[in-house]
Amino acid sequence: MDRRIINKILKAIDINKGQIVLLQFWGEDSQRDILHNFSFEVLSLGASPIEFQQSRLVNYEMFTNASDTCFNDKYYALFDNVDIVIDICMYKAVLPLPKLTENKEKMDIYRKYMSKLFSTLSKKEKFVQIRIPSEENAIESGLESNIFIEKMNKAYDIDYDDLKKRCEEKVMELEGKSNAVIKTGANCELSLCLEERKWYIDAGDGDLPCGEIAVAPIEEKTNGTVYFEKIFIDTDVTADKVILTIENGKIIKSDSDIFNEFLNELPPNGDIICELGIGMNENVEELTGYTVLDEKMAGTFHLGIGMNTLFGGKNECPMHMDFVGVGELLFL
Numbered sequence: 001m002d003r004r005i006i007n008k009i010l011k012a013i014d015i016n017k018g019q020i021v022l023l024q025f026w027g028e029d030s031q032r033d034i035l036h037n038f039s040f041e042v043l044s045l046g047a048s049p050i051e052f053q054q055s056r057l058v059n060y061e062m063f064t065n066a067s068d069t070c071f072n073d074k075y076y077a078l079f080d081n082v083d084i085v086i087d088i089c090m091y092k093a094v095l096p097l098p099k100l101t102e103n104k105e106k107m108d109i110y111r112k113y114m115s116k117l118f119s120t121l122s123k124k125e126k127f128v129q130i131r132i133p134s135e136e137n138a139i140e141s142g143l144e145s146n147i148f149i150e151k152m153n154k155a156y157d158i159d160y161d162d163l164k165k166r167c168e169e170k171v172m173e174l175e176g177k178s179n180a181v182i183k184t185g186a187n188c189e190l191s192l193c194l195e196e197r198k199w200y201i202d203a204g205d206g207d208l209p210c211g212e213i214a215v216a217p218i219e220e221k222t223n224g225t226v227y228f229e230k231i232f233i234d235t236d237v238t239a240d241k242v243i244l245t246i247e248n249g250k251i252i253k254s255d256s257d258i259f260n261e262f263l264n265e266l267p268p269n270g271d272i273i274c275e276l277g278i279g280m281n282e283n284v285e286e287l288t289g290y291t292v293l294d295e296k297m298a299g300t301f302h303l304g305i306g307m308n309t310l311f312g313g314k315n316e317c318p319m320h321m322d323f324v325g326v327g328e329l330l331f332l
Contacts, residue, residue, distance in 0.1 A: 211281025
């Protein structure tokens, strides 16, 4: 990712002069050039960067030597003056080296540290996560490395002002609409009650790459059926040509054995329809199976299951997962 794209992203986050920006870097020493490039561009916007590295290799050594007396309240107070947090992810955040997980005592210290750190940083004005087009993230996506890097860079290299404007216009169009109907497949129809739930815009200051609007429908009032050409359950597990049946907000069955097996393994409240999203990023041009990209594709919708308390809902759940589809959306 070059500095031109980094600058566009930081402007979209709306970093202002005088702010303190914590750049939390999930990567190794050999990858720190990209962290420094973010620092340089934060400085160019008149703000102050703090470089904060979360290396898996270093964290293993640190927490192997850490005790319960480490990382007390004085440590977390160091972040009191931070305005914006940007997670720069060369690989999946938080996940440690496997050999740390084998040490229960040290892993408990690591979990407590990460839990308290997230709780502290999530209270800041903005908390943004950027997935870097890297080899490590390509492996997680299930895409070939060159394809992943090309598509991610393209999704990032957009006109963020135009995206925000289109998202705002779409939300204004939908304000006051209390119901949504999704028509998919040959004869599937799903009704969702929106009532006074608020639409949220992701146009640069949330999950990146960005480009969607989303709402938490009334959890008990989603009913009907919906068709998906393909549901990506895991990197190498898919359910094809699936019809889901939803009653009172809960997925009660599907016509796919693969999906039903997945459904039976969900945690409590994991089978509740918790989100309706609409993709708005015109630089995402095809579905790939990588939800981070797919759900942002213009012309698609996505339904989320699980947790929605962070965007206006009331469904408590330890997970959130999106299914991306194509169909006709009507708002009443």
